[in-house]
Amino acid sequence: MPETIAFLEPKPSVLARRQQIVEDLADILPPGCLISEKRGLVPFETDAFIAYRQVPLAVALPETTAQVAAVLKYCSRYGIPVVPRGAGTSLSGGAIPQSDAVVIGLSKMSRILDVDFANRTATVQAGVTNINISEAVSADGFFYAPDPSSQLACTIGGNIGMNSGGAHCLKYGVTTNNLLGVKMVLFDGTVIELGGKALDAPGYDLLGLVCGSEGQLGIVTEATVRLLAKPEGSRPVLFGFMSSEEAGSCVAEVIGSGIIPVAIEFMDKPAIGICEAFAQAGYPMDVEALLIVEVEGSEAEMEAMLASIIAIARRHGVATIRESQSAAQAALIWKGRKSAFGATGRIADYICMDGTVPLGQLSYVLKKTSEIIDSYGLRVANVFHAGDGNMHPLILYNINDPEDAARAEAAGNDILKLCVDAGGCLTGEHGVGIEKRDLMLHQFEQVDLNQQMAARAAFDPQWIMNPSKVFPLEGRPAA
Amino acid sequence: MSMNFEPTSEAEAADIIRQAAAHAVPLAITGGGTRSGLGNSVRAERGLSTRRLSGILSYNPAEMTMSARAGTPMREIEAALAGNRQMLAFEPMDHRGVMGTSGEPTIGGVFAANVSGPRRITAGAARDHLLGIRFINGSGEAIKSGGRVMKNVTGLDLVKLLCGSHGTLGLLTEVTFKVLPLPPAAATIVAFGLDDAQAAAAMAHALAMPVEVSGAAHLTESVRYRFVGTSHPEGAATVLRLEGLPASVAVRAEKLKAAFAQVAPATVLDHEATEKLWRDIRDVKPYADGTQKPLWRVSVAPTAGHQLVAALRLQTGVDAFYDWQGGLVWLRMEADAESEMLRRFIKGIGGGHATLVRASDAVRAATPAFEPEPAPVAALSVRLKEKFDPKGIFNPGKMG
Ligand SMILES: Cc1cc2nc3c(=O)[nH]c(=O)nc-3n(C[C@H](O)[C@H](O)[C@@H](O)COP(=O)(O)OP(=O)(O)OC[C@H]3O[C@@H](n4cnc5c(N)ncnc54)[C@H](O)[C@@H]3O)c2cc1C
Numbered sequence: 001m002p003e004t005i006a007f008l009e010p011k012p013s014v015l016a017r018r019q020q021i022v023e024d025l026a027d028i029l030p031p032g033c034l035i036s037e038k039r040g041l042v043p044f045e046t047d048a049f050i051a052y053r054q055v056p057l058a059v060a061l062p063e064t065t066a067q068v069a070a071v072l073k074y075c076s077r078y079g080i081p082v083v084p085r086g087a088g089t090s091l092s093g094g095a096i097p098q099s100d101a102v103v104i105g106l107s108k109m110s111r112i113l114d115v116d117f118a119n120r121t122a123t124v125q126a127g128v129t130n131i132n133i134s135e136a137v138s139a140d141g142f143f144y145a146p147d148p149s150s151q152l153a154c155t156i157g158g159n160i161g162m163n164s165g166g167a168h169c170l171k172y173g174v175t176t177n178n179l180l181g182v183k184m185v186l187f188d189g190t191v192i193e194l195g196g197k198a199l200d201a202p203g204y205d206l207l208g209l210v211c212g213s214e215g216q217l218g219i220v221t222e223a224t225v226r227l228l229a230k231p232e233g234s235r236p237v238l239f240g241f242m243s244s245e246e247a248g249s250c251v252a253e254v255i256g257s258g259i260i261p262v263a264i265e266f267m268d269k270p271a272i273g274i275c276e277a278f279a280q281a282g283y284p285m286d287v288e289a290l291l292i293v294e295v296e297g298s299e300a301e302m303e304a305m306l307a308s309i310i311a312i313a314r315r316h317g318v319a320t321i322r323e324s325q326s327a328a329q330a331a332l333i334w335k336g337r338k339s340a341f342g343a344t345g346r347i348a349d350y351i352c353m354d355g356t357v358p359l360g361q362l363s364y365v366l367k368k369t370s371e372i373i374d375s376y377g378l379r380v381a382n383v384f385h386a387g388d389g390n391m392h393p394l395i396l397y398n399i400n401d402p403e404d405a406a407r408a409e410a411a412g413n414d415i416l417k418l419c420v421d422a423g424g425c426l427t428g429e430h431g432v433g434i435e436k437r438d439l440m441l442h443q444f445e446q447v448d449l450n451q452q453m454a455a456r457a458a459f460d461p462q463w464i465m466n467p468s469k470v471f472p473l474e475g476r477p478a479a
Numbered sequence: 480m481s482m483n484f485e486p487t488s489e490a491e492a493a494d495i496i497r498q499a500a501a502h503a504v505p506l507a508i509t510g511g512g513t514r515s516g517l518g519n520s521v522r523a524e525r526g527l528s529t530r531r532l533s534g535i536l537s538y539n540p541a542e543m544t545m546s547a548r549a550g551t552p553m554r555e556i557e558a559a560l561a562g563n564r565q566m567l568a569f570e571p572m573d574h575r576g577v578m579g580t581s582g583e584p585t586i587g588g589v590f591a592a593n594v595s596g597p598r599r600i601t602a603g604a605a606r607d608h609l610l611g612i613r614f615i616n617g618s619g620e621a622i623k624s625g626g627r628v629m630k631n632v633t634g635l636d637l638v639k640l641l642c643g644s645h646g647t648l649g650l651l652t653e654v655t656f657k658v659l660p661l662p663p664a665a666a667t668i669v670a671f672g673l674d675d676a677q678a679a680a681a682m683a684h685a686l687a688m689p690v691e692v693s694g695a696a697h698l699t700e701s702v703r704y705r706f707v708g709t710s711h712p713e714g715a716a717t718v719l720r721l722e723g724l725p726a727s728v729a730v731r732a733e734k735l736k737a738a739f740a741q742v743a744p745a746t747v748l749d750h751e752a753t754e755k756l757w758r759d760i761r762d763v764k765p766y767a768d769g770t771q772k773p774l775w776r777v778s779v780a781p782t783a784g785h786q787l788v789a790a791l792r793l794q795t796g797v798d799a800f801y802d803w804q805g806g807l808v809w810l811r812m813e814a815d816a817e818s819e820m821l822r823r824f825i826k827g828i829g830g831g832h833a834t835l836v837r838a839s840d841a842v843r844a845a846t847p848a849f850e851p852e853p854a855p856v857a858a859l860s861v862r863l864k865e866k867f868d869p870k871g872i873f874n875p876g877k878m879g
């Protein structure tokens with residue numbers, strides 16, 4: 001039988017006071033900022049990890065940091081669990097509520113507060129979407145580097161929650177490397193500011209700890225991020241191979257040779273088919289594996305770098321090389337890649353794995369992954385950030401067939417364990433959420449988790465912040 | 480300190496710490512001790528040195544990662560990397576010059592102090608390159624966090640927290656970090672005669688151009704002769720570094736020089752001169768002066784650095800130069816440390832922080848080395864410290 005992922009038992013004391021809590025929150029928040037009707041709550045019952053759902057007790061949609069603080073102060077006084085939420089695009093169930101929780105959604109806090117080109121920073125409210133930042137500064141020649149494929153929807157607060165990455169993080173780093181400061185509210189309503197426009201901050205690196213903390217240390221309401229000057233030009237090039245192993249070893253040699261392109265993305269045959277059908281980007285259909293390699297700089301620089309990469313690809317038996325012929329085609333190539341998950345979702349339900357492995361293990365892990373998938377009688381499409389070893393097997397299944405769903409979940413667990421055993425980790429950018437929570441002991445010893453939980457408790461001694469996530473339910477400190 | 484502990488294994492270090500915790504014996508943690516003057520003086524009975532926890536554990540040039548025991552001398556790390564034409568991209572400074580210390584800096588000390596040099600503006604700080612750690616907490620438990628892959632969001636990022644914690648949260652025993660290829664070519668554009676405010680504007684302009692500047696410093700008139708010699712035009716020197724493939728560096732250097740030629744006489748330094756110049760900037764050469772004059776490291780928004788210095792100059796004797804596009808200010812006070820005034824002015828220009836890196840013992844005893852944190856953040860830091868070091872045995876007083 002399927003082993004399903006458990007949530008914490010709802011607190012009876014909270015459920016019993018539901019009506020009172022809703023009334024109190026309505027007093028705290030301005031009109032139109034509280035949802036408590038069942039019909040209104042349903043859209044918040046899950047995120048992009050759709051296999052699990054929990055309707056929350058209420059949803060607060062504050063408009064200011066002060067309102068976030070007031071709601072948290074209230075919830076901590078009564079021990080009411082709180083689940084922070086951005087756009088709800090988490091793939092690991094990080095934003096799935098629980099029945100006794102108040103969801104605090106940041107969607108109304110979506111203003112860009114300050115853009116400072118001389119210092120190359122932008123300060124934004126947490127509900128601003130990732131793409132909004134780059135769009136706001138593009139005309140002046142700047143961009144914000146981390147670019148999750150979900151960037152049209154996902155929020156900077158969610159990006160901080162998960163320390164999100166994206167295709168172009170190979171060169172520019174992930175969220176934590178591009179975040180300079182936050183304003184955040186702690187569990188009891190205390191507002192703190194960490195960092196700012198300076199490149200480093202005094203004291204412990206609390207900002208580094210908060211980034212990727214999955215809404216467990218507090219609610220971020222504002223963020224200051226680093227802007228970069230846009231390159232003179234950029235060009236994606238397609239490299240088709242007759243086997244995934246060849247493509248994998250090509251990636252390892254490119255990186256090993258000291259060339260660091262802006263992006264190296266991998267797709268296997270099923271993924272190519274799905275994405276080409278969606279975007280008509282001109283992906284070669286007769287190959288087993290495809291790399292999208294993006295170089296940037298002046299024309300001369302791109303030529304020089306491409307020449308080196310092509311030489312390496314030839315040594316690994318590359319079958320097809322296609323350079324994008326126009327800005328429009330380049331855009332289509334990226335559209336295809338960035339729509340991969342959405343396009344897959346149109347043909348089947350899927351769960352997306354996110355293990356990261358050392359580059360030397362890419363080929364091995366790809367091969368083993370397909371063996372695991374075969375052994376469960378499932379199908380898989382691989383589309384991922386190869387340059388930093390961040391794999392995304394999409395396991396296809398039918399959500400309405402419980403046995404199929406259980407098989408998919410079991411295969412996923414096997415694949416993640418494989419990644420850890422190959423010297424990697426459970427999650428490179430999607431976070432632990434509920435999805436990988438119960439696998440944490442495969443990567444860590446209990447003593448390691450105890451230290452993490454102790455650090456967590458320094459921020460949230462009551463464990464009310466997103467409490468069902470990240471840490472296995474067993475082995476937690478006594479309340 | 481009566482005696483130093485010098486464990487030779489992680490297990491031995493854990494035993495020592497467990498014993499120390501049981502008897503509430505405070506420990507002063509040292510690597511090479513080359514920066515022991517940094518931070519507040521430690522009130523400890525015994526020293527705990529990583530000197531014999533030494534050696535590179537694994538180095539995989541193709542995957543661009545290295546693991547080493549915390550006490551491994553920087554010299555050994557750098558030699559191994561150089562053999563493969565690789566480097567630590569965050570350019571950790573060697574503090575021996577300014578602090579007048581000898582001994583061997585260690586890789587553990589570099590990460591414990593999050594030591595980051597000129598390339599910080601593009602490559603990030605030490606903390607951005609640290610992938611995984613093993614450390615012993617104040618209860619004597621060996622803990623691991625992170626790993627050896629480039630992307631990892633599995634659980635809370637204790638790696639970042641320990642990095643820069645100056646030995647107050649745990650004893651690092653092993654560090655795994657990212658390394659990068661040495662740039663095959665490098666050049667520096669030097670513009671002469673700009674004042675501090677003009678230089679700030681020029682550097683902001685350069686960093687907004689698509690030329691990938693990897694170092695931006697302004698060497699004020701009083702210090703520039705220590706860096707670029709006398710054969711160049713008069714006045715302060717504003718320097719911008721470019722790195723990469725030879726053809727690309729040449730093209731970008733032309734572009735940048737052309738942009739600068741409009742505002743000031745400009746010249747280009749070759750690869751060799753570039754390497755020396757940026758090593759000297761990294762190591763704060765003009766203030767490696769054999770004195771005990773108070774030396775501050777100030778971190779502010781890049782365009783605010785020169786405003787701070789201008790305000791200070793009206794009040795006190797101060798010498799200064801700038802790295803990180805103007806956001807890292809090295810300040811040498813001619814007499815008093817002036818910490819109160821300095822910290823007040825930093826608040827006035829929009830915030831940042833000042834660290835006292837060097838001063839006489841008397842001044843150090845009277846001056847908090849680190850910027851005091853706002854009350855709620857300070858309270859959080861105290862709670863965290865308790866969670867890692869409940870008996871308060873690691874480097875008491877260092878950051879507090
Ligand atoms: C207040 C302060 C400010 C500083 N500011 C800067 C700066 O602005 N820029 C810069 O480049 N560098 C800075 N440093 C630099 C830093 O202290 C040294 O660069 C350090 O890396 C030298 O190596 P070492 O082995 O000689 O270390 P040591 O001098 O022996 O130790 C340095 C610090 O790290 C701790 N430490 C050493 N090894 C370990 C270990 N294995 N585990 C845990 N803790 C350990 C020590 O307790 C000590 O606090 C600063 C340090 C301090 C204390």
Ligand SMILES: Cc1cc2nc3c(=O)[nH]c(=O)nc-3n(C[C@H](O)[C@H](O)[C@H](O)COP(=O)(O)OP(=O)(O)OC[C@H]3O[C@@H](n4cnc5c(N)ncnc54)[C@H](O)[C@@H]3O)c2cc1C
Binds near residue numbers: 342
């Ligand atoms: C099609 C698709 C493609 C994707 N591609 C990528 C990709 O390329 N790279 C990648 O890294 N991820 C990717 N993701 C995953 C997801 O988009 C990211 O994790 C994203 O950062 C989540 O942002 P969100 O605003 O939707 O946050 P949510 O899903 O609402 O929340 C994410 C987590 O952050 C917490 N949180 C949200 N807001 C705050 C806040 N203000 N303060 C504190 N905690 C908060 C939540 O509690 C939760 O734990 C993809 C998802 C989809 C559906």
